[in-house]
Amino acid sequence: MHVIETAHLAMPKLGLGTWALKGADCARAVAEAIGLGYRHIDTAEMYDNEEPVGQGIRDGGVPREQVFVTTKVWWTNLGDPGAALAASLKRLRLDYVDLFLVHWPNPQIPLAPTLAAMTRLKERGFARAIGVANFPATLLEEAVATGAPVACNQVEYHVMLSQEPVLRVARTHDIAVTAYSPLGKGGLVDDPALAGIGRRHGASGAQVALAWLLEQDRVAAIPKSGRGENMRANLAALDLRLTTEDRAAIAALPKDRRFVNPSWSPAWDQAA
Structure with missing residues (x-):
């Protein structure tokens, strides 16, 4: 598996997104992905699937240290990330x-x-690395300015949505960028x-869209799939x-098509 290496992390370039995967289907998908060679699994407390994700990791049959696992603290729980991570x-x-x-x-x-609390969690060994998601360029700069070891910014990114401002900040500070919805929710x-x-x-x-992301420096992608044939096809995009x-x-395609924009989103035009 191709790996992104920065000062703060070593992360496989291609991961399995698990948003909307639930229960036994989620556990099976995670285990199957690991069996196919995936070593990067992405979840979050809000996905309500951390239990089956964990089961799938165990069922995958490879040593824990060989699987890169990401989870996230929900935006309403940022006052106590320690409690959130303990529960996760x-x-x-x-x-x-x-x-x-x-x-x-x-x-x-x-x-x-x-971020200070998350840094302490990192220092105590509960998280190997910390970072942010859905941060426009200006907010990413603010995060870096706190002095926290921000390792990654996970954002919607695909062939029809530019993230150049975010990428510029990330490259300046040796931060990885993970592209979620790399296929525009199938669109x-x-x-x-x-x-x-x-x-x-x-x-x-779809493989072309993934290949375009995966060839970029310090950019990872986490397409969601519950089907083995799609997982295999996504892996093939690496080559x-x-x-x-x-x-x-x-480059000639539109670059303003955003598929994820909930009511609590930051002002994306900060990144313009």
Whole structure:
């Protein structure tokens, strides 16, 4: 598995997203992914699936230290990330996670104390690395300015949504970026331009979209899938090599299509 290495973490470039996977189906999907070679599993307390995710990790049959596990503290619980992580670890039945993220920023809860508390959790060994999610560029700069060892920013990112401002900040500070909804919640799978590129490579449009992300420096992707054939196809995207012509066609696609924008989202135009 291709790995991103920074000063704060070593994270497999391709992971399994588990949002909306539940119960036995979730445990089976996680175990199957690990059996296929995935070594990066992403969950969150809000997903209500940490117990089956943990079961799937155990059923996967590889040593714990070989699986990179991410979970997240929900934005209303940022006042006590320690309690949130303790509850997550209990549900996962793990002693630590590899990456613990602020799931969404909360303007009502000061960022510095939250990140300070998360830093202490890292120092105590409950999280190997800490970071944030859904932080526009300006908020990511604020997070770095607290002095916390911010290792990652997880954001919606795909061929039709630019994250250049976030990427610039991340590269400046040696921060990894994880792309969630890398296929636009499935909305990119049938795009004619991507399909056309895929035909030239004997691949699908979805594989092209993933390959575009995965070839970028310090960018990971966590497509969600409960089906083995899709997991295999996503893994194959790691070996797809795009051409200059392919990248130009992708650059010409719209870059303003956001699929995840709940009422508590930050002001995305901060990143413009």
